[in-house]
Amino acid sequence: MAHDLVGRPWEEAKIMLESAGIGFQTEISRPSRDFFKTDKNCLYVVRERSIADDTLLITLVAKQKKLEKEVF
DSSP, X not given: OXXXXXXXXXXXXXXXXXXXXXXXXXXEOOOXXXXXXXXXXEEEEEEEEEEGGGEEEEEEEEEEOXXXXXXX
């Protein structure tokens, strides 16, 4: 059963799950290379799937940081 969490900030999705009384676990997906810097304090939901005992497994990713322009 989908809960429409994909694309939402993690803090918002977490409040929705807790208020609905839905059990969940999280995992954080990280890029294999660190070419693009990410903000580990700004997580977003990219996947939700049911696992055992009607628990949702929520996959989170960190938002990409904006590139800073060099000033010459």
